Amino acid sequence: MSRKDVAGLREQVEKLERRTRRRATPPVAVPISTFAPRPFEPRRPIGVVIGPCRGGFTASFLDANLSTSGETEAEALDNLKDLLLMAYEDFEQSDDSALGPAMLKxxxxxxxxxxxKP
Structure with a gap:
C-alpha cells in the first residue's frame, strides 16, 4: 500500500469520525424567553428542541408542529423564532372558518x- 493510499484512507476515517461525532450529539431542550427586539413576548418560556441534522441543526416547537433549520444551533433557533412570529402574524389576519383542524390547533x-407587547 502506498503512502497516497494510506493518506486517502486516513482522510476517509477522519470524515466518518466527524460525521459520527455530529450525529452522536443529542438533541437539547432550550427555552425561548424573548423575541427582542421584535414587539412580541412569550407568555411563558417556550420549550423548543434543537438537534443535529445533515449540515447543521434543526429547531422545533413540537406543540405547534413547527420546525426550521440552520447551519448553527443559534441560527436554527433564530430561524424558529422568526417562523413562530410569522405564523402568529398570519393567524392574526386569518379567518378561523378558513382554517382546518390542524391549523386551528x-x-x-x-x-x-x-x-x-403592550
Missing part, C-alpha cells in the same frame, strides 16, 4: 404562548 397553541 396551531393557532391556539401560538396564541397561548405568544403575545404582542
Amino acid at each position: 396551531q393557532k391556539s397553541v401560538l396564541f397561548d404562548v405568544i403575545q404582542r
Whole structure:
C-alpha cells in the first residue's frame, strides 16, 4: 500500500469520525424567553428542541408542529423564532372558518404562548 493510499484512507476515517461525532450529539431542550427586539413576548418560556441534522441543526416547537433549520444551533433557533412570529402574524389576519383542524390547533397553541407587547 502506498503512502497516497494510506493518506486517502486516513482522510476517509477522519470524515466518518466527524460525521459520527455530529450525529452522536443529542438533541437539547432550550427555552425561548424573548423575541427582542421584535414587539412580541412569550407568555411563558417556550420549550423548543434543537438537534443535529445533515449540515447543521434543526429547531422545533413540537406543540405547534413547527420546525426550521440552520447551519448553527443559534441560527436554527433564530430561524424558529422568526417562523413562530410569522405564523402568529398570519393567524392574526386569518379567518378561523378558513382554517382546518390542524391549523386551528396551531393557532391556539401560538396564541397561548405568544403575545404582542403592550
